[in-house]
Amino acid sequence: MKSANRLSATEAASALARRELSAEALLRDCLDRIAEREEQVRAFVYLDAEGALEQARALDAGPLRGPLHGLPLGVKDIFDTFDLPTECGSPIFAGHRPRVDAAAVALCREAGAIVLGKTVTTELANMTAGVTRNPFNPAHSPGGSSSGSAAAVADFMLPLSLGTQTAGSLIRPAACCGIVGIKPSFGRVPRAGVKPNADSMDTVGGFGRTVADAALLASVLTGDARLREQRLPDTLRIGLVQGPDWAQAEADVVACWQQAVSALAPQAARCEDAALPADFADVAAVQAAIQAHETAAALTDEHRRHRQGLSPALVELLDRGRAIDAVAVAAHQARAARWRTGIGALFERYDVLLTPSAVDEAPDGLQFTGDPLFCRPWSLLGLPCVHLPFATGATGLPVGLQLVGRHGDDHRLMAAAQWCMDRLS
Incomplete structure (x- = not known):
């Protein structure tokens, strides 16, 4: 029998609800795994085992x-937590202790989650x-910026974790760590109590090891x-979007793409290239x-008064x-609004768009x-995204693709994701 x-x-949630598994037993198994692996993975900045x-x-x-x-939860260290420090990966915030939880953390606690630590x-x-390493190979990055959250879930330290995305900070670490990451539709999750970066794109989401978990x-x-x-739908209409920067995709991603299209096209109601807006070529820029x-506006005070505490790369940004x-x-922003309308019209013909997650x-x-x-366009447009982990690259590290849905259709996107994973796994 596998450990909890x-x-x-x-x-785990089903077993906990039936009282066949105790929250304490599940948590102790998670703590044992952390004790075994944290020195190598370094997913956590703060743990509160006793609490x-x-x-x-x-x-x-x-x-x-x-x-x-009863589900243990990891929380990215830009979310305020009333009982744990929130240091935002920066010496500027060393020892910072908020008085209240971020709204997303409070919602999870209200639903019964146990906040085990900050990632x-x-x-x-x-x-x-930061210091986190990829669980599959410690010489490789776990992705970012939600590095510890993705690594902890991938390494069986936790079943779920919270993260955020402004450009690719949920989907890319999910791809690097071979798990499911979900970026909900922009505006669907409250951001109160989360350190801001870009007000028109910051989105709270998270990680699980399966589509159903996410x-x-x-x-x-x-x-x-x-x-x-x-x-689950009986079939899907899938729009294929390699995107204007497809030439940047490496051989592992190209092979993954071909594998997915070969598996999905025969069972899809439609699986074809989707026509992008004519001037979409510079969407990433x-x-x-x-x-x-x-971000410069959001971090004005850090930039003005704490410049010496920032990395040279962040100062340059x-x-x-x-x-x-x-x-x-x-x-x-006006161009983004036009693209939002143009891409939105694609969902009259397609249920979801299939597109790369990482290069x-x-x-x-x-x-x-x-x-x-490959994540920048969908973050700009505020569309819901989910990473599908189903393949490995030449060195044995995870590779996958993402599905993108219509704004507000997060539930249909996740049902479509399960339909795809049933045929890709």
Whole structure:
């Protein structure tokens, strides 16, 4: 019999609800795994084993709390937590102790989750890497910026974890670590209490090891119970979007793409190239410019008063963002609005879009968390995305693709994701 920490979140939740598994037993198995592997993976910046055990015992002694009853949860260290430090991967925030939880954390606790610890983030959820290593190969990056959250779930330390995405910070680490990452539709999950980067794109989401696990977490974050129902379609209409930057995809991703299309096309109602807006070629550059400008605004005080505490890479980003004037940003936003309409029209013909998640396997080395190139368009447009882990690259590291859905159709996206995984796995 496998140890409880290796159960999927949905398997564990079902066993907990039937009282066949105690929250304390599940938590102790997770703690044993952390004790075994944390020195190598380094997923956590802060653990509260005793506090978590106290929560678990209280849950075991009381009534069922909700869909996440008894499930240990990792929280990216840019989310405020009333009982744990929130240091945002930066010395500027060393020892910072919020008084209240971020809204997303509070929703998870209300649903019965046990916050076990804070997971490593890149510096202020930007590009400078933290200490986390890829569970499949410690010489490789786990992706970022939600590095520790992805690695902890992938390494069976936790069933679920919270992360955020502004460019590719959920989908890319999910791809690097071979798990399911979900970025809900922009605006569906409250961001109160989460350190901001780019106000028009920041999105709260999370990680699980299966599609159903990620959907379970998303159902609590969004308040949409339909995400837990998983009413699978008989077939799908799939639009294929390699995107304007497909030439950057490495051989492992190209092979993964071919594998997916070969498996899905025969059973799909439609599986064909989707026509993108005519001027979509520079979508990644537009997203990057808006993000840089908005991040520079969000981190004005850090940039002004704590510049010496920032990495040179982040200082350069903030300098560049401040140099982009508001008129240029407004023009970029106007183009994004037109693209949003154009891409939105595709969902009259397709249920989902299939598109790359990352340019290759997890990067070699720990200083670079990977290029968010293939995630930038969907973050800019605010569309829901889910990473599908189903393949491996030449060195044995995980590879996969992402599905993109219509804004607000997160439950249909996750049902489509399960339909695809049933045929890809």
